Amino acid sequence: DQQVKQNSPSLSVQEGRISILNCDYTNSMFDYFLWYKKYPAEGPTFLISISSIKDKNEDGRFTVFLNKSAKHLSLHIVPSQPGDSAVYFCAASAPGGTSYGKLTFGQGTILTVHP
Amino acid sequence: GAGVSQSPSNKVTEKGKDVELRCDPISGHTALYWYRQSLGQGLEFLIYFQGNSAPDKSGLPSDRFSAERTGGSVSTLTIQRTQQEDSAVYLCASSLGTRDTIYFGEGSWLTVV
Numbered sequence: 580d581q582q583v584k585q586n587s588p589s590l591s592v593q594e595g596r597i598s599i600l601n602c603d604y605t606n607s608m609f610d611y612f613l614w615y616k617k618y619p620a621e622g623p624t625f626l627i628s629i630s631s632i633k634d635k636n637e638d639g640r641f642t643v644f645l646n647k648s649a650k651h652l653s654l655h656i657v658p659s660q661p662g663d664s665a666v667y668f669c670a671a672s673a674p675g676g677t678s679y680g681k682l683t684f685g686q687g688t689i690l691t692v693h694p
Numbered sequence: 695g696a697g698v699s700q701s702p703s704n705k706v707t708e709k710g711k712d713v714e715l716r717c718d719p720i721s722g723h724t725a726l727y728w729y730r731q732s733l734g735q736g737l738e739f740l741i742y743f744q745g746n747s748a749p750d751k752s753g754l755p756s757d758r759f760s761a762e763r764t765g766g767s768v769s770t771l772t773i774q775r776t777q778q779e780d781s782a783v784y785l786c787a788s789s790l791g792t793r794d795t796i797y798f799g800e801g802s803w804l805t806v807v
Contacts, residue, residue: 583736585736615798620800621800622698622785622787622797622798622799622800622801623737623785623798624797624798625795625796625797628795668736668737670737680725680727680742680787680789680792680796681727681739681742681750681753682737682739682796683739684729684736684737684738685736686734686735686736687736
């Protein structure tokens with residue numbers, strides 16, 4: 580049962596335009612969401628997170644939006660740069676004293692930003 | 695270095711053999727996690743350790759998998775009687791506390807032939 584889904588395996592965007600990566604989840608107990616970025620042969624690196632009490636969090640070129648009623652979150656990158664080309668994973672965590680590191684990940688979306 | 699360190703970076707083993715994968719977390723981090731990523735899949739939680747508490751083993755796929763963390767620092771993930779479906783990248787991560795951002799190592803690529 581895939582509790583976190585990234586339905587687009589890949590996304591191609593022109594440099595300078597907006598990249599929008601989407602993620603859906605099914606477990607309504609999730610209360611903390613994160614995006615990780617992964618380059619080949621490297622471990623994932625943390626990008627941005629959002630708590631379920633918010634609907635938007637912004638950090639520089641990266642903004643995460645959360646729509647709890649739709650159980651949907653998205654990552655916007657504006658403007659996109661060739662160095663943003665990587666695999667992006669969305670992840671979610673549940674409350675109840677569990678760790679923010681015990682995460683359920685989506686399958687990832689390969690973002691390619693063309694110069 | 696200052697990051698999470700894993701060894702070996704690559705391991706090829708024959709089906710049925712046991713393997714051990716090692717993780718050195720970031721100094722001072724009390725929480726340590728193991729994940730794996732099979733080809734074309736997302737990361738799958740395996741186990742996590744927090745200080746001296748009993749580990750959360752809820753993600754281990756079978757009793758062939760075990761992990762220990764000695765002295766609250768280095769961790770070893772052991773896979774006994776390896777199977778071809780165990781082939782994956784095994785990623786270790788650590789965090790300062792359980793509610794802090796986790797930082798991943800580069801992973802150990804395991805191939806079972």
